Amino acid sequence: MTLNEIIALDKKYFMNTFGDRLPVCFTKGQGMKLWDMDGKVYYDFLGGIAVSALGHSHPALVNAIIEQAQKFIHCSNYYYIESQAKLAQLIVENSCCDKVFFANSGAEANEGAIKLARLYFRKKGVPEKFEIITLEKSFHGRTLATLAATGQEKYQKNYCPLTPKFLSVPMNDIDALENAITEYTCGIMLEPIQGESGVNPANVDYIKKVRELCDKKDVLLIFDEVQCGLGRTGKMFGYEHFGIEPDIFTLAKALGGGFPIGALCAKEPYASAFEPGDHGSTFGGNPLACSAGLATLSTIINDKLYDNSAKMGEYFTDKLNKLKNKHRIITEVRGKGLMIGVQLAAPIAVKLKKKFLEQGFLIGSVGDNIIRMLPPLIISKDDIDMYIAALDKVLDKMS
Numbered sequence: 001m002t003l004n005e006i007i008a009l010d011k012k013y014f015m016n017t018f019g020d021r022l023p024v025c026f027t028k029g030q031g032m033k034l035w036d037m038d039g040k041v042y043y044d045f046l047g048g049i050a051v052s053a054l055g056h057s058h059p060a061l062v063n064a065i066i067e068q069a070q071k072f073i074h075c076s077n078y079y080y081i082e083s084q085a086k087l088a089q090l091i092v093e094n095s096c097c098d099k100v101f102f103a104n105s106g107a108e109a110n111e112g113a114i115k116l117a118r119l120y121f122r123k124k125g126v127p128e129k130f131e132i133i134t135l136e137k138s139f140h141g142r143t144l145a146t147l148a149a150t151g152q153e154k155y156q157k158n159y160c161p162l163t164p165k166f167l168s169v170p171m172n173d174i175d176a177l178e179n180a181i182t183e184y185t186c187g188i189m190l191e192p193i194q195g196e197s198g199v200n201p202a203n204v205d206y207i208k209k210v211r212e213l214c215d216k217k218d219v220l221l222i223f224d225e226v227q228c229g230l231g232r233t234g235k236m237f238g239y240e241h242f243g244i245e246p247d248i249f250t251l252a253k254a255l256g257g258g259f260p261i262g263a264l265c266a267k268e269p270y271a272s273a274f275e276p277g278d279h280g281s282t283f284g285g286n287p288l289a290c291s292a293g294l295a296t297l298s299t300i301i302n303d304k305l306y307d308n309s310a311k312m313g314e315y316f317t318d319k320l321n322k323l324k325n326k327h328r329i330i331t332e333v334r335g336k337g338l339m340i341g342v343q344l345a346a347p348i349a350v351k352l353k354k355k356f357l358e359q360g361f362l363i364g365s366v367g368d369n370i371i372r373m374l375p376p377l378i379i380s381k382d383d384i385d386m387y388i389a390a391l392d393k394v395l396d397k398m399s
């Protein structure tokens with residue numbers, strides 16, 4: 001098929017949720033690179049929106065998927081699953097949580113977290129503690145509950161009435177949070193480094209105070225690490241930057257390296273609030289997804305990809321800050337590790353993204369004024385140098 005034929009099929013048969021996509025269709029990938037139908041190469045600085053942590057077609061991941069698929073793909077959670085038990089063990093042994101439940105996406109993992117927080121208090125004899133406080137500019141998913149949790153009206157406005165008992169307060173404003181907590185609050189759910197709103201890290205002092213408030217008011221602290229977890233920010237988990245531990249955290253995106261899987265991770269005694277029949281999933285934690293997760297997470301840990309993320313993230317932001325001194329259109333470089341947002345003084349983010357596609361680089365845009373980079377954690381200095389040279393040239397031409 002030609003690209004135009006694929007576009008015509010998509011327009012006719014696929015619901016138009018993604019609008020006019022960038023006009024490219026990939027046929028293969030390797031490491032940082034993807035190739036289109038004409039054999040043109042693209043350097044992937046978006047990583048499938050923080051998903052392709054190992055880059056494309058990493059042999060450990062590909063082999064794990066092939067090996068499991070050749071044995072069997074699915075059996076249901078009525079039976080014990082070796083890769084599920086091993087992946088849960090690997091997450092627990094490398095994080096602050098005691099138990100894990102597997103879902104199929106970030107939104108689903110967050111739904112599980114919300115249910116667990118409510119159930120914990122119900123079983124503790126305080127069923128009226130059901131309200132969840134989140135932060136403005138957050139993103140927690142597209143299901144009805146996670147949409148209500150998401151502190152951005154643009155995602156919510158067409159789906160009212162929203163699922164009740166969610167409210168959001170501004171980030172880094174501890175008084176606003178304290179004032180919002182009532183005897184009905186069961187959890188505070190937040191991204192320690194907000195992703196979808198353009199890479200906004202929370203202040204360390206704020207997060208420490210949030211932890212203290214949660215302890216004082218008997219409220220669970222839930223971190224949504226769907227985007228910032230698993231090495232993305234230069235540490236294994238986002239919470240490590242803040243010197244505190246959440247009671248519950250969620251993962252997805254990078255966990256399967258591209259294979260869909262999400263995880264709800266909780267400390268005790270919260271994890272034990274889920275008892276037989278309280279939660280479940282047909283596909284969640286199936287043998288294929290968990291084999292992909294096991295291969296991806298083992299590689300992140302064994303190859304210390306979080307360290308590469310820290311080093312390359314620093315190198316990348318340094319270079320971007322140097323470009324900022326040269327090009328006035330760049331007003332701020334934000335982020336941690338390889339989760340990087342660049343604030344622009346003019347609404348050229350989409351234009352820049354399209355120009356960059358022509359140059360053979362994939363990046364993301366957030367609104368009109370922010371570009372975002374979430375490259376694979378295997379990225380090298382050479383890749384970054386190439387990107388910086390291209391950005392320098394494009395900005396020269398655009399100014």
Ligand SMILES: Cc1ncc(COP(=O)(O)O)c(C=O)c1O
Nearest residue numbers: 105106107139140141195226227
């Ligand atoms: C922080 C965060 N939470 C949740 C989600 C939703 O994940 P999914 O699209 O896998 O449902 C996303 C997706 O971008 C996210 O960035």
